[in-house]
Amino acid sequence: MHTATPTASPSSAHPHSHSSHDEEALGFWRSYIFSTDHKVIGVQYGLTSLSFLLFGFFLMVIMRWQIAHPNQPVPVVGPLLERVLGSVASRGAISSDLYNSFGAMHGTIMVFLAIVPLAFGAFGNYLVPLQIGAPDMAFPRINMASYQFYVVGGLIMFVSFFIPGGAAQAGWTSYPPLSVIIQTDGQVFWLVGMIFLITSSLLGAVNFIATVIQLRAPGMTWMRLPFFVWAQFVTGFLLLLAFPPLEAAGVMQLMDKVAHTSFFLPTGLAVEGVAGHVSGGGSPLLWQHLFWFLAHPEVYVLILPAMGIVAEIIANNTRKPLWGYRSLVYAALSIGFLSFIVWAHHMYMTGMGTKISTFFQTTTMLISIPSVIILTCLLVSLWGGSIRFNTPMLFVMAFLPMFGLGGLTGLPLGLSYADLHLHDTYYVIAHFHYIVAPGTIFAIFAGLYYWYPKVTGRMMNEFWGKVHFWGSFIFMNLIFQPMFAQGMAGMLRRMADGGANYSQARTPEAIGGLAPVILSLHTYILWAAVGLGLVQVPFIINFFWSIRHGRSAGSDNPWQSTTLEWQTPTPPPHGNFAHPPTVFRGPYEYSAPGHATDFTPQNQPN
């Protein structure tokens, strides 16, 4: 990214960028591969996680083929799958075991290798030091280490597809006893990979929090921080405190697999009629508690940075301050706190008593309040704004209703009584994909288009950006909307045959069999998934082509933004600022009366 052309009219008070000179002094390896500069690390996280995002997407498309056409050879890639993966993809068709491993890895890759590294590792690393006026993260070498742990963890996960027996097959949730008793090593790779990924996140979280506490520039008080920084700050605490229990659980499951302990294996466990040579005395529920203790805060890790991105882009493209800044901050802090006490709403069906399920139902309903507060503040921020409908803003505007829909559909799931019917159905899949796909991923796309000119000095192509937006918006809705109906009709998750076994056609006399119209939706979903994939092609081309050939940004601050990252040269040099900037005002002074321009940067004195 240091190949940007010099800007036509650089901001006045900053030195020339010395980045290319620094790179010559440091050499290629120290500048681009083993860099401790938060911006380089942010780009590294970004490119790696976008690659995993694409890979996870391919897994899903192949799964959707299998669901719509069970046991039929996959077109185009079937022969390749057979050659690479062997008998699990014989005739180019997806066997049940392969489907299960694709499913488990799609979830794992999307959550831990794509979205979190993008939202937190990439955007967070690049922007947080800039937005608070710091020269870098508090611990640059730990930052580099966190990226390296991420890459190693990702490689271990990727390689697991190619070992005998293939990748993990017991869902991204890895529930024992199933995850322990499957004879192959994919689960061991998953567990070791997770330990690396968790370590990466913990190192990153320590860095982010310490940086925001200690390295804010003079005048950058807590309530002058851009909401993006608050969101990343809370996310850091979620990662710091929620991941270690999963790390402990991962170590315990690893011991169950390789040391034959029985942390999660109950007494009397028999596999295919044969009692195991284990001590027993363990508890499958123990895994579930430890897993969901992380995995619930994890979903707020997925959404909070996205809300941060959306907030920045709304303020900038409405040319007015965010409405309810204080409410946004307190809501983000409340979400952070509450997210630790809702986890068992993922476990309503485990036989818990009504007192416990009522407790978790109550906290789950409570946590929807700050989420709605945040969405309301963002929505009301549009009122009376002078709205610029550029590509980032389109993605952000779509985020609002899509996140609203996804969030509202979570309410029946949070209510224990309704969840009896909906648990483990496609309704759940539709709910969380609405939040993450046209939710977080749209915010990520918006962020990529928005901050691209700061990183590269060029704009991405606006026409193809709009094509990317409309295509993604339409196809994402076509994919996930039908899944609500399928879930309410009773279609369960993780069925390799797409529900054919439970269809009315297979067993007409059974009660509650899946109707043909429900199953016919699979075909439309498949075509929508293919469409969604096709419409990413112009985005990928646009992303790389614009580095060299995009329209020049024209200035260091093409969006005319108030926040500090735009008050630097393009791209920002090592150390970001020649001297610590002094902050005089809040983050969203747009259209303030008595000013010549409709925006006043935070570090502008008068």
Next chain:
Amino acid sequence: MDIPYTVQPRPDTGLYNAKVGVWLFLASEVMLFGALFSAYILLRVGSAEALWPHGWLNIPIGTVNTLVLITSSITTVMAWASCKMNQFGRFKFFHACTILLALTFVCIKSYEYHDKFTHYEITLTDGRIADGHLVSQEADRVVIHGRFVTDRKELFDLRAAGASHAREEISLERAQIKTMENYGPWHHTYLAIYFTLTGLHALHVLGGALVIGFLWGPGSKLWRRDPERFTNRVEISGLFWHFVDLVWIFLFPVLYLL
């Protein structure tokens, strides 16, 4: 622009960066060991009381280890205080003690682990159970130093009466043996959580000893260049060391005494 507050504290927080960092890291470690302690609670509550072991760990040895770690925490503070008082020689002395005490702890722990791995429970074909430490084993026979029991439950509570069980040399033909398993983590969930908790703790002891060892040895060159920065490093590693000691203060009663 250099990163500020690496040595000098930031005025409004009163902290230098690494101190914030290590406290955050310790918060995550509390969650890590907390999860394992929670697992202990869930596993114990889920077990029948008669089938949960008591007295399988040697309390005097555990007490010695506890005193070893407490002393090492004291020498850690003394080492840091010596740095603050500009007494490099005393710093060297006290942290040498810290490292030796850490190694002592790990040695005693290894001895305890070895004791478990050589302790076997042998179910015989005639229904009796032999339980004791391995003396020798050959192709056709196994010799242990232990005792016979008829009901497996007798092996679980070794407090009080357990200490006075007579132990004799027992020689068994392989043909008599149905199953033979040593007291490793696979033998019982109590041992599983014991080995996991103390193993993870021991890794932290070793890691901490390595860092303190580095600061004692090659890292001590920084004392000449920037004594304040070096003292801060001693403080940070000391904070980590106190945490490791504190975890043991919880481990000892939970695993050895309860």
